[in-house]
Amino acid sequence: MSEGLPRKLRYVFVLQAVMASFVIVIGFYFVGMFVKDALIGGRVQDEADRYWAVIERHPEFPLPRNPNVNGYFVPSEAEPNGEGVPPEYLPLEPGLHDLPGRVKLLIDERPQGRLYVSMSFPLVDRVVFWAGLVAIAMALLAIAAVSWLTYRSARRLVAPVDWLAQEVSSWDPREPDTDAIDARHMPGHPGREVQQLGNALRDLAERTRQFVQREREFTRDASHELRTPLTVIRVATDMMRADPDTPEKLRKPLQRMQRAGQDMEAVIDAFLILAREAEATAPLDEFDACEVAWESAEKARRLLDGKPVELDVVCDASPRLLALPRVLSVMLDNLLSNACNFTEEGRIEVRVQADRLVVTDTGIGMSAETLQRVYDPFYRADQFGAGGKGMGLSIVHRLGERFGWPVALQSAPGEGTTATIDLTKHLA
Template sequence: MTYSLRGRLFIGLALLIVSTGLGAGLVGFRWAFDEAIETQDTILHQIGAIALNTRLPSDAPINAGVDAEARVFVEELGDRPSGSTDARSLWTLKDGLHIVSRDNQPWRILLRTRPDGSRFVIGQTTAIRDEIARDSAFHTILPFLALAPCLMLVIAIVVWQSLRPMIKLAGQLDARRSDDLGKLSLEGTPLELHPFIASINRLLERIHAMMEQQRRFVADAAHELRTPITAISLQAENLSQTELPPDSRDRLTALKSGARRTAHLLEQLLALARSDMDRMPEAPVTSLDRCAKEVVADFIATASDRGVDLGFEIIEPAAVKGEAAMLTSVIQNLLDNALRHTRQGGRVDIGVYREGAKVILQIDDTGPGIPPCDLERVFEPFVRGSRPTEEGTGLGLSIVKRIVERLNGSVTLENVPKSGLRATVSFPLVEQGS
């Protein structure tokens, strides 16, 4: 089961803030409500202190409002019980604050007696008082309610920024070449990631040691096998000089062919091991067009024997950074692959040219091409595709890809309609003299 650490942090912090905010809001609302009620009681006392020395006219209406917003009402009761039943019932109460029922609704009243014996009452309906208190309490917590979304946004930004180093680290790992097993730097990374980075570095060290051991084994095995294979080839050549029956001659031919394939395989294994070695710190600048001319000159005889027209379609002066031996190996393997799959009477055209800031090596053949399902797989070691030839080892294209990537280039294969296969290698352009 997968989950998002960023999502968990955001949800957890958001729930904490929301729950804390709700609790604080309820407490704040209740506190502000009670304060508003007390303030209104204070207003009744203040109005009572004023009315204590000011007698209202006897003909004033019973609910003459003195504050339109607070809806506070003052009523003169006179110096003896009179008037309505509600007014007479107030004479039974002592001076002070009371809650009574008047006009079939609850009222909060302040009853006072003047020095001359007259009494008066100041009151508000509890509904009005509660409405005023609720409005006051709501305005008290309104800033917090408006702040909550801002806090959520800040939390999201903080969580995203806090986890950004992990995303950056993952991007650095993804951008690395497959053969780059150098240690990850701790510089500029948060302390919490240091144990994780240290673990990755230890894993990279173990992988590097394992790959080095594998490379040495392949190189040593191939090197040790070259001597007996060379001896077998020499003995087969010597044996071919003697008179042999036709049946033995056929077996000798098969032996020589097998020895050649084995020797070619060993050479490819050695080339693969060399291509996996650590890159030189500063590669020299090499003329790619010169390497291509030399390789084509070596393959002219082979192409002629197979009846294949081999030549340059375009060739321009172009320099790239890389060892001449590595570039030669790339061209040799691509040409060998093209000639092996091109039928008699076909063509293999080579192009070396500039394209913007790139140098392009292009090799077209008129062979059958590669099935689309194999276009990517053929770059894997020992994968020969669904139409293998007897002479192939399945290592040539793998060697090409590793060398090209080591030189910061790229290689692609594509089937050209009604033509054959096109191999395109791209290298960064280096200006002569740089």
């Protein structure tokens, strides 16, 4: 329980206790100062009032003198620099003054004369200090006790939620262990809301598992079923094109049929790979990236029949990869299919480097707006032009994200397109 909500709660309660303690200490300090000033000021004023009251009846009554209080009196008819009065008192105006050495001085002027009463207050300081210290200590202990009890109660409340989060985070997405979050296994005393959350997560996980399973089975079955008629179409068109008796006017439609069939086979291969999540844990093969590039280029040349376009493979290096060769082949097939579809003349180059594979063409290129949406399924800038159906780059992007081969595109209208597959992750 050292992670997640309990730890955050602990931080919150500790911060709350520290802030409350700080406010209490500051508050007691200022209250203590106010109380001390009020006590000393009142005591000095009482001494002065008592002296004035007594001398009206007994003019010879002595001035207040004790270890903490000193009094000085200057009659009205006397010199203004009264005898015995400390010199630093004389320039001061009537009223209450704070002097160095923690001395409070009251100057009370009446028709009879001017009375000086000074008082030092070490005892009051000690009393106020210890009283404040005891009060602060009690308040801090009370805050600590209340914060601890509140934290323990809150921790017990969030413990089932924290446990639930840890259990769900350890699920295998393909086979979530929904029985593990049954209310009977939850720690503490989960409330009705936590039990409802657990039941909702179990239902959601089960529905998601069933949905993924249905989608995977449908994609796999549909893809396999589509392979048979596509194979028949490819074989039949190959035979018709090879037959010398086939009319010339049929050769171009046959070529288009072959191109469409090849595009469909690439899409089916990609869907099969994406549909099989278990494929990511299948045994990996070590292979040469240049061999894959040559094979894909050989297949793509059929798409250039009749076009004044050169398709070359340049191997600056021969990196060996530890991965699924079919994935890289499907990605490269789709990139070359796009390049062939949108390049009417010039050159298409597949360049294999030490850590990347670059496909460059001299085709029509793409605008910045098109590049922003180029990975959207079925998106095409030219809805009525020649080419694919807008799935190729979407498939390449999804495969790259899934298997760790990110794809980057650079393009400009009329300047062609450059696609880069980063091979760093799976270098052998």
